[in-house]
Amino acid sequence: MEIALQLSQISKSYGSHQAVNNLSLQITEGSFYALLGPNGAGKTTTLRMIAGLLRPDKGDVMILGHSIRRAPQKAKQTLAYLPDEPLIYNKLRPMEYLEFIAGLWGINPPKAQILAQEILKQLNLWNHRGDLSETFSRGMKQKLALAGALIHQPRILILDEPLTGLDAAAARLVKNMLAEYVNQGNTVILTTHIMEIAERMAQRIGIINHGRLIAEGTLDELRTQSGEAGASLETVFLELTQNHDVEGAI
Numbered sequence: 054m055e056i057a058l059q060l061s062q063i064s065k066s067y068g069s070h071q072a073v074n075n076l077s078l079q080i081t082e083g084s085f086y087a088l089l090g091p092n093g094a095g096k097t098t099t100l101r102m103i104a105g106l107l108r109p110d111k112g113d114v115m116i117l118g119h120s121i122r123r124a125p126q127k128a129k130q131t132l133a134y135l136p137d138e139p140l141i142y143n144k145l146r147p148m149e150y151l152e153f154i155a156g157l158w159g160i161n162p163p164k165a166q167i168l169a170q171e172i173l174k175q176l177n178l179w180n181h182r183g184d185l186s187e188t189f190s191r192g193m194k195q196k197l198a199l200a201g202a203l204i205h206q207p208r209i210l211i212l213d214e215p216l217t218g219l220d221a222a223a224a225r226l227v228k229n230m231l232a233e234y235v236n237q238g239n240t241v242i243l244t245t246h247i248m249e250i251a252e253r254m255a256q257r258i259g260i261i262n263h264g265r266l267i268a269e270g271t272l273d274e275l276r277t278q279s280g281e282a283g284a285s286l287e288t289v290f291l292e293l294t295q296n297h298d299v300e301g302a303i
């Protein structure tokens with residue numbers, strides 16, 4: 054299996070505050086990875102460094118073998134990043150929005166139309182293809198932003214809290230879509246505060262606290278690390294983040 058993402062000792066400070074501290078992580082291609090941590094742990098900062106939007110003070114990120122520092126164009130070509138509060142162009146309709154994004158990636162218009170149609174149908178937005186995005190609910194905008202992230206068929210999808218604001222049906226739809234995307238050999242890394250998503254969907258889970266990776270592995274491995282055999286991920290997470298100080302970093 055190829056390594057999709059390799060984070061090597063990355064650090065990032067905002068002024069005197071160290072948000073991410075010497076974090077190393079490896080994610081296999083074709084897997085679903087959940088990055089968990091309390092508020093302010095450094096998850097978004099980590100994702101933004103992976104996506105090439107924030108330059109690490111130290112360390113490097115390799116995306117399918119390409120360094121985000123030394124070959125940013127090549128590295129970014131294969132990934133998509135969906136922020137927790139994505140910006141949508143309100144005055145565009147979904148088809149126009151997706152064709153616009155596809156154009157930025159150099160996809161020719163006929164192909165862009167086919168791809169856009171397919172994704173809008175998958176995300177149950179097809180019936181709204183002619184409506185201005187400004188009329189959309191938060192959940193619909195969230196789904197449209199996801200469609201925009203997927204339009205250039207990236208091999209790696211980086212998602213910051215992708216299910217916040219989605220109702221049960223939309224959340225189910227997005228979860229199924231992500232599972233299918235990973236089944237096709239692509240890679241997902243996401244942050245979430247919804248333990249059930251990590252528990253049910255992720256092959257591996259990383260837990261960060263105060264900018265450091267304090268535990269990493271399958272759910273069973275995390276249970277062992279926390280000394281909570283058979284426990285839910287929520288129990289394991291709370292045990293690891295509340296009872297371990299930063300000295301426990303791995």
Ligand SMILES: Nc1ncnc2c1ncn2[C@@H]1O[C@H](COP(=O)(O)OP(=O)(O)OP(=O)(O)O)[C@@H](O)[C@H]1O
Pocket residue numbers: 067070072090091092093094095096097098099
């Ligand atoms: N632009 C910024 N300027 C200064 N400090 C920042 C900035 N962005 C984040 N921070 C700080 O860095 C730390 C990590 O923030 P980050 O957003 O990465 O955490 P997070 O784990 O994503 O949190 P949450 O779960 O609340 O979204 C926090 O203490 C935050 O206040």
